Amino acid sequence: MKKTVLVSGGAGFIGSHVTVELIQAGYDVVVADNFSNCDRTCFEGVKRITGKEDIPLEVMDFCDMEAVKALFQKYPIDAVIHFAAYKAVGESVAQPLKYYKNNLTSFLNVLEAAQEKGSFVLFSSSATVYGEPDSVPVTEATPRKPATSPYGNTKTICEDILRDTVKASEGKLKGILLRYFNPIGAHPSALIGELPRGVPNNLVPFITQTAIGKRECLSIFGNDYPTPDGTCLRDYIDIVDLAKAHVFAVSRMVEGKMKQDCEVFNVGTGRPVSVLELVNAFEKVNGVKLNYKFAPRRAGDVTAIWADPTLANTEMGWKATRTVEETLKAAWAWEKHLAGK
Ligand code: WQD
Numbered sequence: 001m002k003k004t005v006l007v008s009g010g011a012g013f014i015g016s017h018v019t020v021e022l023i024q025a026g027y028d029v030v031v032a033d034n035f036s037n038c039d040r041t042c043f044e045g046v047k048r049i050t051g052k053e054d055i056p057l058e059v060m061d062f063c064d065m066e067a068v069k070a071l072f073q074k075y076p077i078d079a080v081i082h083f084a085a086y087k088a089v090g091e092s093v094a095q096p097l098k099y100y101k102n103n104l105t106s107f108l109n110v111l112e113a114a115q116e117k118g119s120f121v122l123f124s125s126s127a128t129v130y131g132e133p134d135s136v137p138v139t140e141a142t143p144r145k146p147a148t149s150p151y152g153n154t155k156t157i158c159e160d161i162l163r164d165t166v167k168a169s170e171g172k173l174k175g176i177l178l179r180y181f182n183p184i185g186a187h188p189s190a191l192i193g194e195l196p197r198g199v200p201n202n203l204v205p206f207i208t209q210t211a212i213g214k215r216e217c218l219s220i221f222g223n224d225y226p227t228p229d230g231t232c233l234r235d236y237i238d239i240v241d242l243a244k245a246h247v248f249a250v251s252r253m254v255e256g257k258m259k260q261d262c263e264v265f266n267v268g269t270g271r272p273v274s275v276l277e278l279v280n281a282f283e284k285v286n287g288v289k290l291n292y293k294f295a296p297r298r299a300g301d302v303t304a305i306w307a308d309p310t311l312a313n314t315e316m317g318w319k320a321t322r323t324v325e326e327t328l329k330a331a332w333a334w335e336k337h338l339a340g341k
Contacts, residue, residue: 003254004028004076006119008062008110009083011035013194014124014183016042017243018081020192023050025247030075032058037086038195045191062106072113079120079250082110085154088201089128089300092151103154104161111165114173120253121175122246123162127235127268127305128152129179136233136272137308140179140264148300159264166262174261176249181235181268181307183242185327186334193239193334203275204236204328208335211288218290220275222297227304231275235268235306238322238330242267248318259315268307269320278324285325286332 005022009015010031022029023046031043047053056075060067062084071077085103086092092099107123114121129152130138131145147153162175184204186193199215200206209215223230245267252258273281283290313319 002026002028003078004030005250006030006032006071006075006077006080007083008032008080008106009085011040011043012038012083013042014180014239014242015083016046016192017187017239018246019046019055020049020187021240021243021247022250023052023055025251027250030056030058030071030077032060032062032071033084034061035059037197041195042192045187045189048191049187049189062109063102065109065112068109068113072117072119077114077117077119078254079122080110080114081122081124081246081250082107083124085124087151089149089151090201092149096150099150099154103151104157107158107161111161115165115169118172120250121162121173122249122253123158123175123177125159125177125179125264126152126155127179127181127266127307129156129159130305132302133305136304137270137306138266139308140266140311163262169261171261174253174258176253176258177262177264178245178249178267179264180242181237181266181305183239184236184331185239185322186330187240188330190330190333190337193331203278204331207279207282207290208331210292211282211286211290211332212335212339216291218279218292219295220279220292221295221301223276223294224297225303227274229274229276232301233272233274233304233306235271236273236278236324236327237267237269237320238327241269241320241322245312245316245318248316252316265312265316266307266309267312268309270307270309272304272306273324278328281324282328282332285328288332
């Protein structure tokens, strides 16, 4: 009997890549999105990649409890992966109430409906909960630190909400927290990828938009950090590797392989890469010259963080396999696809 997975925010960057991998792994997927932060490009791309024209799409807002309840009544949801949230760090600092209201309300509604239905819950968390770690690499036991933005704080709060609700449910509700490091790249088909609205906050879309000529110049925020080349270190994980981690996590839940009712896994490569290394790799692998300059540090940036992914590797059997070069090639192919090149 095929299992059904609801992907909230499933038309977005991570959601669309996860939908592809779930379908290709044999799951039925329901995509639900309010399209507040993306258009139909990626959803249409998912249909082309999978060859499945009849993927159920529910256009709805997860802050609307009635709509969420109706969704869980309409489909036999075995597991829900919750992506639907606002995610711009800078915007969350300027508009905290918008972020707390949307990101917490939507998750509370999903959790309540999942608990009623007995669906497993997978929450899209972030390495941002570690703040500036005292030591690297970080494991799942590394203490979380106060978030440096309301966006990051909504991740921390949602982790606690899931943990407490699972504990009180005495085995009726189970869930997994996946802490992503820095998701980058695009599907090798170049039919889905990152589609930031306006000026990209994140590094790789800014790089590709600069290379294609949409942006004048990339600013590298700070080259005076205590790192080998002075620029920040991150754990950049290929979006397809990240998407596959969700398939491993869903099967762990629905096939009864969980060892605790609420589990947390770091989803990273375990390999630190600096901003400058990423820029140089992008230029080399794509044969393009990037216009960049060094600029002052960006407030709130962490000097260095990367994952110890051992737990996900051993417990879930998942491991990142794509190289940074492959990922940057796919990112560039996606940008060229968007430009019709
Ligand atoms: C990476 C590095 C920047 C842009 C954020 C969120 C995290 C997750 C991933 C959502 C930093 C540098 C960037 C630029 C630059 N988001 N940079 N010039 O800040 O590590 O993580 O995105 O889930 O929660 O916190 O990612 O890509 O913004 O920055 O030099 O134009 O690139 O200073 O060192 P970050 P990022």
